[in-house]
Every structure is written in structure tokens, then in C-alpha cells.
Amino acid sequence: MSEKPYTPPDHGTSPSSTGQLMLVATPVGNLADISQRALDALRMADAILCEDTRVTTKLLRHYGISNQLIPLHDHNEQDRAPALIDRLQQGQCLALVSDAGTPIVSDPGYKLVRAAQEADIPVTSLPGANAAITALTLSGLPPIPFMFLGFPARGEARRHSFAALRAAEQAGLAATLIWYESPHRLLDTLKTQQQVFGADRPAAVGRELTKHFEEMVRGTVAELIAHFEETPPRGEITLLLGPPAAEDTGAQELDQALENALESHSVKDAATLVAGIVNLPKRTVYNRALELAKQKKNR
Structure with missing residues (x-):
């Protein structure tokens, strides 16, 4: 059965009719990984809010879509939100995308979504690609329960945050933990995990997921350190740490x-x-x- 084209709310003729904010998931690497519903929404929206216009322009050109792009990122979201809420209240339909994957997840947009909800503006999500879930399914680690923790802190704050998680494990937490990380910080993060969680904890690193050079490296934390010391990591990184062993005391x-x-x-x-x-x-x-x-x- 073919998917029905996405139809945004009817703006009507009244300027007081309320629009809608659409959270549109985009590919994490392979441009083919986008739904027809998402493409229809990007075509029909009054404007597209995007993290980086250069990245979103590449996606739109690939599918022959022409639309107004409005940058929305960490540095301007707070200031830009009131004007965007005003456009939505006037009946416009706005699509929100991040550079890759599902909006809001470690990406800008949360403040705007909260503001829209507080203004009783309809917010809907058009689901799709997500690097954390993709990596989880490929990792070979227990899929349920899992915790997604965004990007690790840097420096000493990273060790403290890992120590707090280890304390939670000692209080009963048993879940696969997931982070995004940059390639040039991956080794430092793995070495801190080795200090806090132990060298023998099962782990996995997903690299360039959905792209031509996709790679999933599995092993203990110590084995991953050895691998990436020999082969420096490149590209987009998703890091997973398996739960503690059942006999963990x-x-x-x-x-x-x-x-x-x-x-x-x-x-x-x-x-x-x-x-x-x-x-x-x-x-x-x-x-x-x-x-x-x-x-x-x-x-």
C-alpha cells in the first residue's frame, strides 16, 4: 500500500487560524533514508527551520524541493522563537529539521517546541532515521533497556558524569548506554570509561552509519581502545556501552x-x-x- 501524501492543516482564510509545527526526521547519511511523508511536508511547509542551511540545501536539491530556509540553531533559537511562534499563530505551517536524524535529539529545537506547546500550537513528528537507534540495533548489545545520553562532557566533568552512572549501576541500573562522540575525542572517552567502568565491559562503536564506509566495531572497552589507537576513527561516531554483568557485585x-x-x-x-x-x-x-x-x- 502506498503512503498517502502528508497534508498540513488548512490555513483557511482567517488570519487567526492556528498553524502547525512539524518535526521532520532526515537521513543520518544515506539520502535515500527519508519517507515520502517527510518529503511532502518539506514541499508544502511555509518555511523550513534548519540547523545549517548548507546541509539542508543539499537534501532539498537532491529531491528537487525549493522552499524558504530559516536557520535555527543553539545560538539563535531563544531570540528567534517569538517571531516563529507568531508565524505559527497566524496560521503558517513550519517544518523543523536538524542536519541529520530526528530533530530535538541532541539537536536544536527543544525551546521552540516547548514554546509552541505552551502557546497551544499543534506539534507533530514525522518519524525517521536516528543514529542512536540504528547503532543499538547493530551493536549486539542488549537493546532493552537503553539510555541515550547525548554527547559526553569534556575533561574532568566527563569522569564525574561516568562515575555518577557507575554509582547508579551499583544501585541497580542495568542498561545499554549510548552517546554521540566526535572522532578526535573518542579515544579519551573510551579511556575514561575504562577507568570508571572497567576494561572488560562490552562496548561497540558505530561509525558512518548508513553511509558507504559504515562500520560497527564490537568488543570490550580495552579492545576498542587498542583498535582505535591503531586505526584512528573518522566520521560520525555513536558509542555504546553494554550493561554490567549479572554477577557484578x-x-x-x-x-x-x-x-x-x-x-x-x-x-x-x-x-x-x-x-x-x-x-x-x-x-x-x-x-x-x-x-x-x-x-x-x-x-
């Missing part, structure tokens, strides 16, 4: 260390002592110590 070890420390220390001092041993954020360890102390008191 991190949570029990944390609780045991805290219970031992609480026998002779205050909650604050016990948390400080144990945080230095388990390489976890002090605040996280303190919260767990506080919980264990309450449990002990209520026994």
Missing part, C-alpha cells in the same frame, strides 16, 4: 564498605572514607550512606 561491595565504616564513623565521615576507596562522587556515596543509616535505625 559493585552494589553489594559499596553497601558492605559503608556498613563497615558506619560502625565507627558518622554518616558524613563514612561517606568521605568510602568515596575515596570506590572512586564514586562523594554526594552519591553520602546519599547511600544516609539511606543505610536510616535502615539500620528502623530495624
Whole structure:
């Protein structure tokens, strides 16, 4: 059955009729990976909001589409949103695209969507390509549950964010973790993961997904480090880290260390002592110590 052409709302003749904001997914690499519904929407919209006009122009030219392009990115979204909301309230239909994949996911547009929703303007999504989901299906890692975490922080903040995730795992989190990363930071990120999560954690790196040189590298974190030290990564990168092994005893070890420390220390001092041993954020360890102390008191 052929897909019906997408029809935006009827603008009508009244200037007070409300338009619609359409979130249109675009290919992550292969230009053929776009739906007919998305192409119809890009043709029929009053304007297309895009992250980079050069990237979107390439897609539109490929499909013979001519339309007004309005740049919308991290640096101008806040200032541009009121005027765009005004256009929508006047009955215009605007399409929002990112450079690649599903809009809003690690891309601009969230502020505009929130503003449109608060103004009771209809917002719809035309689904399509997404690099995180594509990589997940190819990784060989457990697909459910998973957490998408955007781009990792840089420098010391990266280690702290990974340590917080490791603490969550010690409290019971068991999920495949997904990040986007730039090729020149991939090795540093993998090395930080090795320090926090261990060298033997299963992981995968998706590179240039859907493109001619698509590659999925699978192995332990240590094996991925060795691979990319020998073969420097290029292109768009999606990084996945598998969940901890079923026999992972991190949570029990944390609780045991805290219970031992609480026998002779205050909650604050016990948390400080144990945080230095388990390489976890002090605040996280303190919260767990506080919980264990309450449990002990209520026994």
C-alpha cells in the first residue's frame, strides 16, 4: 500500500487560524533514508527551520524541493522563537529539521517546541532515521533497556558524569548506554570509561552509519581502545556501552564498605572514607550512606 501524501492543516482564510509545527526526521547519511511523508511536508511547509542551511540545501536539491530556509540553531533559537511562534499563530505551517536524524535529539529545537506547546500550537513528528537507534540495533548489545545520553562532557566533568552512572549501576541500573562522540575525542572517552567502568565491559562503536564506509566495531572497552589507537576513527561516531554483568557485585561491595565504616564513623565521615576507596562522587556515596543509616535505625 502506498503512503498517502502528508497534508498540513488548512490555513483557511482567517488570519487567526492556528498553524502547525512539524518535526521532520532526515537521513543520518544515506539520502535515500527519508519517507515520502517527510518529503511532502518539506514541499508544502511555509518555511523550513534548519540547523545549517548548507546541509539542508543539499537534501532539498537532491529531491528537487525549493522552499524558504530559516536557520535555527543553539545560538539563535531563544531570540528567534517569538517571531516563529507568531508565524505559527497566524496560521503558517513550519517544518523543523536538524542536519541529520530526528530533530530535538541532541539537536536544536527543544525551546521552540516547548514554546509552541505552551502557546497551544499543534506539534507533530514525522518519524525517521536516528543514529542512536540504528547503532543499538547493530551493536549486539542488549537493546532493552537503553539510555541515550547525548554527547559526553569534556575533561574532568566527563569522569564525574561516568562515575555518577557507575554509582547508579551499583544501585541497580542495568542498561545499554549510548552517546554521540566526535572522532578526535573518542579515544579519551573510551579511556575514561575504562577507568570508571572497567576494561572488560562490552562496548561497540558505530561509525558512518548508513553511509558507504559504515562500520560497527564490537568488543570490550580495552579492545576498542587498542583498535582505535591503531586505526584512528573518522566520521560520525555513536558509542555504546553494554550493561554490567549479572554477577557484578559493585552494589553489594559499596553497601558492605559503608556498613563497615558506619560502625565507627558518622554518616558524613563514612561517606568521605568510602568515596575515596570506590572512586564514586562523594554526594552519591553520602546519599547511600544516609539511606543505610536510616535502615539500620528502623530495624
